[in-house]
Amino acid sequence: MGNTWFESVAEAQRRAQRRLPKSVYSALLAGSEAGVTYRDNTGAFDELGFAPHVAGLKEKRELATTVLGQEISLPVIISPTGVQAVHPDGEVAVARAAAARGTAMGLSSFASKPLAEVVAANPRTFFQIYWMGTRESMVRRLERAREGGAVGLIVTLDWSFSHSRDWGSPWIPERLDLKTMVKMAPQGLSRPAWLASYLRTGKLPDLSVPNLAEPGQPVPTFFGAYGEWMQTPPPSWDDIAWLRQQWDGPFMLKGVSRVDDALRARDAGVSAISVSNHGGNNLDSTPAPIRALRSVVEAVGGDIEVVMDSGIRRGGDVVKALALGARAVMIGRAYLWALAANGQAGVENVLDVLRNGIDSALLALGHTSIHDLTPDDVLIPSGFSRTLGVVVPAPTPSPESVPAAESVPTAESVPAPEPVSVSVPAQ
Numbered sequence: 393m394g395n396t397w398f399e400s401v402a403e404a405q406r407r408a409q410r411r412l413p414k415s416v417y418s419a420l421l422a423g424s425e426a427g428v429t430y431r432d433n434t435g436a437f438d439e440l441g442f443a444p445h446v447a448g449l450k451e452k453r454e455l456a457t458t459v460l461g462q463e464i465s466l467p468v469i470i471s472p473t474g475v476q477a478v479h480p481d482g483e484v485a486v487a488r489a490a491a492a493r494g495t496a497m498g499l500s501s502f503a504s505k506p507l508a509e510v511v512a513a514n515p516r517t518f519f520q521i522y523w524m525g526t527r528e529s530m531v532r533r534l535e536r537a538r539e540g541g542a543v544g545l546i547v548t549l550d551w552s553f554s555h556s557r558d559w560g561s562p563w564i565p566e567r568l569d570l571k572t573m574v575k576m577a578p579q580g581l582s583r584p585a586w587l588a589s590y591l592r593t594g595k596l597p598d599l600s601v602p603n604l605a606e607p608g609q610p611v612p613t614f615f616g617a618y619g620e621w622m623q624t625p626p627p628s629w630d631d632i633a634w635l636r637q638q639w640d641g642p643f644m645l646k647g648v649s650r651v652d653d654a655l656r657a658r659d660a661g662v663s664a665i666s667v668s669n670h671g672g673n674n675l676d677s678t679p680a681p682i683r684a685l686r687s688v689v690e691a692v693g694g695d696i697e698v699v700m701d702s703g704i705r706r707g708g709d710v711v712k713a714l715a716l717g718a719r720a721v722m723i724g725r726a727y728l729w730a731l732a733a734n735g736q737a738g739v740e741n742v743l744d745v746l747r748n749g750i751d752s753a754l755l756a757l758g759h760t761s762i763h764d765l766t767p768d769d770v771l772i773p774s775g776f777s778r779t780l781g782v783v784v785p786a787p788t789p790s791p792e793s794v795p796a797a798e799s800v801p802t803a804e805s806v807p808a809p810e811p812v813s814v815s816v817p818a819q
């Protein structure tokens with residue numbers, strides 16, 4: 393067997409692409425519409441720079457921190473994803489890898505493995521839900537999560553049911569019966585290593601969501617559960633405050649971009665938010681979270697934990713996010729590609745790649761700890777940041793822009809009449 397170690401997330405992605413059937417790889421790549429947000433999520437990190445020192449560097453660096461009450465050995469946690477059909481061990485392999493590398497795991501309610509198995513592999517597991525079903529069914533889901541050993545709840549609210557991609561969405565069957573297996577056979581046969589990994593377990597991916605099963609009811613299929621979610625009226629802030637009261641442990645609201653939403657989330661009693669756009673899978677043209685992070689941290693960072701996700705591909709990205717105020721980051725595709733490439737060892741590998749990258753950036757920046765990072769550690773180009781959801785006072789007109797008594801006002805010379813709530817560049 394060749395060397396399975398990979399040196400970068402980019403290489404894990406290449407290996408995932410070679411190993412996975414086209415439709416599974418395409419489902420992981422995801423993104424929506426024109427991919428403007430998907431590209432900005434990573435492109436924005438490239439715009440931020442470092443100014444490294446060359447002497448006086450620190451011999452030892454500290455990467456440990458806490459998120460939602462859990463101690464983690466590096467400021468990177470596993471973001472919840474429905475990893476259907478990527479690897480037969482799925483989320484259990486991810487949980488084992490996260491535990492081996494001393495970090496926490498977010499488990500999606502659309503995951504392929506039961507919560508109890510994941511918690512057995514990694515006790516630092518947070519369960520993730522969407523606003524879906526009735527209040528009664530949500531309460532039952534939370535009870536099962538508590539009984540299953542989840543040590544925190546992640547509520548994801550940024551999904552906007554955007555179902556189109558300019559580069560095409562994969563066809564994914566409701567279930568793998570004989571008919572769909574025949575239809576998908578060419579794809580499976582073109583990826584023999586992936587197929588063999590399933591055949592060795594004696595099973596094919598079953599595309600069901602065990603954590604959404606109601607007692608005494610059959611386990612729903614992925615699309616069955618998705619249909620229920622689509623039909624659920626979206627929540628109000630009062631609903632979120634109610635949901636928060638149903639869970640007595642740490643509670644993260646995932647998917648915040650706007651300052652006003654961050655303030656409302658704080659007021660609803662959440663313990664943490666993730667500044668996130670779901671990896672660019674939702675409303676396209678939403679700016680990269682790294683651009684919005686600073687304004688959100690300034691608004692609520694003193695009251696609740698602020699983490700961010702979307703676009704993390706290297707340790708340097710993690711350091712940039714921490715410098716701009718994130719407590720930690722969550723990763724999605726980086727570990728999914730690694731899982732596809734090499735199972736549990738692949739996820740351990742990707743966490744090591746990130747750890748080494750964080751350590752290397754800390755060394756060059758002359759810090760002994762991630763907690764010493766500040767915005768001064770990054771070069772932020774003008775116009776980089778975005779402040780979403782803030783009432784911006786109208787500019788005070790300068791004497792030159794005030795029209796003379798007799799002159800006819802033009803569009804340019806009229807100051808904005810009212811404060812406006814818009815997305816504006818800010819530093």
Ligand SMILES: Cc1cc2nc3c(=O)[nH]c(=O)nc-3n(C[C@H](O)[C@H](O)[C@H](O)COP(=O)(O)O)c2cc1C
Nearest residue numbers: 420471472473474500548670671702703723724725
């Ligand atoms: C294939 C895929 C499935 C996802 N499923 C979920 C999910 O079930 N629940 C959730 O909260 N977020 C889900 N996400 C979003 C991730 O948790 C995370 O926000 C996103 O992947 C971060 O962006 P990144 O992939 O660039 O790191 C999913 C993302 C991808 C790519």
